[in-house]
Amino acid sequence: MIKSLADLEKAASEGARNIHPPYLKVMVGAATCGIASGANEVIAAAEESIKLIGNGAVVTRTGCIGMCYEEPLLDILKPGWPRLTYSHVKPEQVAGILEAVKDGKVIKEGLLGKIEEIEDITRNTRNTRYRFPLEKVPQEVAEAEHLFKLPFTDKQQHLAMRNCGIIDPESIEEYIARGGYFGLYEVLTEMEPDEVIDMVDKAGLRGRGGGGFGTGRKWRYCKQTEGYRYVICNADEGDPGAYMDRSLLESDPHSVIEGMLIGAYALESQQGYVYVRAEYPLAMQRLQKAIDDAYAHGLLGEVIFGTEFSFNLRIVKGGGAFVCGESTALMASIEGKPGEPRAKYVHTVEKGLWNQPTVLNNVETWANVPLIINKGADWFASIGTEGSKGTKIFSLVGNVERAGLVEVPMGITLKEIIYDIGGGIPGGKRFKAIQTGGPSGGCIPESLLDLEVDFDTLWEAGSMMGSGGMIVMDEETCMVDVAKFFIEFLKDESCGKCVSCREGLSQMHEILRRITEGEGQESDLDLLEELGKVMQDSSLCALGSSAPNPVLSTLRFFRDEYLAHIREKRCPAAVCTALIHYEINENCTGCTLCAKNCPVHAIAGKVKKLHVIDQDKCIKCGVCQDVCKFDAVTRNTRNTRNTHSSEKPS
């Protein structure tokens, strides 16, 4: 049980010993991204090999440090050495790496970098760093790159992700060793609830879930309403390609719990909920473990730190509806009602869960709160831009060399994120657009890459911060098809309650389908714009009012692509199947591979003779192009059949 500062310090020193033990520690990144790349097999191999080393050597799990493109990651923490990180580790390599380490040697193959110091975010320290004590470091290690100076990491600043990939997410002691729960102690013993609100307000923290509303302001509005106040963490992260909240819960769940405890104290709330989407089993499991541990240590429950403050927290598992990320739908879902938004002119801070004043913040927002207490509001406000303080985690995915989680100070340019951190577009292809803000965000073109990213600049560019998804698209992406994809997603995920959103999305999808199949008319573009504006204006909730963004932003920046589909019946990126056709050119050696693999037998030709595709039979699946070893199959942007038929006299 942790009842006093002395107890907390005792737990911290125990945790510190686990983070940097006096014996060899092997650590494997085992968040969902790591496990998907084979982390569990690497752990099994490491556990097998570690037996041979003995001397107390251990294998532990850690979360995601953000370098998802390098997974599985294996770290070596040997006393006297800096931390070493190996990337793309295969189970069969593990024994070799560990044997070498045992003998004081280092295998260079796969060695990604070393960490000699990490940011110390414990209470009341200012920008100090923890240095690994070094002695007898082998030459290979001395020469290794610094992990935090790689192109991917150099411009990043891990605040919300401060413990990700550093600690064992299932160890409360390791979280405490990194300054965890000291902020809570300070708040409970030295601060008045309203002082906490002032501090969060002064720090300039804005909601990381997408709205960007001032967190301190939100808390103050809630505090003004009398009632049984609730605090909720929104972990119903559902944007395609976005997984920062999942990663935080899997890598550092206590930061969210502590943030909620601090918020609850400020709001004089006794009950909190974390609404986690059902598709995140590992996040839920680790968060549950963290909650159980916090209860066991007296950090949740009654009379926390011996004060009068009591707080209970529990997980509510979502049912799989995207719309439950919307605040009123989420609260309806917690209440056991269908997860549908309700129109609100009385905000949820006044009448939220069970009609009581409720503060709902996103995972990342909560994770930032303890840091503000530890390091001070001024420190936090010194990072970022005029209107947007601190950092933001983006999940950088799509056609980008280095995909992963990227935590950067607000105000960094898109160009820096895509090219410096992300390493640009693979395969020497051209950049076309970056989609930010999830399905209801917008697509930003090359001309705006110098945009300094924060809440307000993204709004002005017709997109939004959203929860922080960033999907990079190269020249082979059709923007009409992208718009259709997101509208289809939203059409399925809309609750269907209000006319504007339900019928609007149906019609928008139908018009886009028409255009991608070469049946569009120029008047369709005006209709799309008109409909989009009406949906923005008249929908019941934010899902509906932001749903037209993918269409409106692509119409604004990529109108010529729409026109090519309509006027020339041509898909410039050669994506829309109705507007492309495959042909076999003179590179064909007559190997018959394409003909054998064609599922509809549309390819004819004799052995060692040029093959021909029967366009009437072809279903444009692209298998012929995939299997051809001689680059003889080309995908062409014009559908010859469609062009002919449109030339017929009417």
Next chain:
Amino acid sequence: MSHVEWQGQAKFTIDGKEVVGYKGETILEVARREGINIPTLCYHEALEPYAVCRLCLVEVTVGKRTRLVTSCIYEVAPGIEVKTSTERVTRNRKAVLELLLARAPDAPVIRKLAAEYGIEKSRYPLIKNDNCILCGLCVRACREIVGADAIGFIDRGTERRVGPPIERQSERCIGCGTCVYICPTAAISLKDVSKSMPGVHKHPYDYEAPECSICGEMNLESESKAGER
């Protein structure tokens, strides 16, 4: 968010006319009392407002801020300025009607409203010819008035529809016909209900028409015989 506390009467204007509302009243309620027409499809004074048909949109100015709100749920406050037929209001109403016309082109109430707003034909393709516009009046009446909760919404998004829970015949339906009566587009018909109960609320057993549990008079069987005559 930061409401000014007030009690008793609120003096405000609708289309320039000075009106009085009481605490908890909505713009729509005051407007109807004052004889100011605001169209609605999902509103019924006996039911909780639902705010989904988006026809009752009006513009409200509070201080310097003007926005489009749903008048069936927006509660009045002193000094607000309400405008019921600005260009923005009309544009949105027309758009909503045009969307509804592409869903339920045969429903007289939709055609009539659309015609009032100058729409003869929707520019949108007919996606689903379904008289049901999902206004939820039947569902709410069944829950709030009858207390049977025999029907509800199924699925979501464009697949949303009305039916008994898990689309099985609901034993909770008492065959009162309230849903039929309240439906603005005649998407539920009395004939369906009375013959074999195949409508939205089927029964698993041979139906013996009971008396209506509310009025004690309506007898579906005799009603159906009357209909056949």
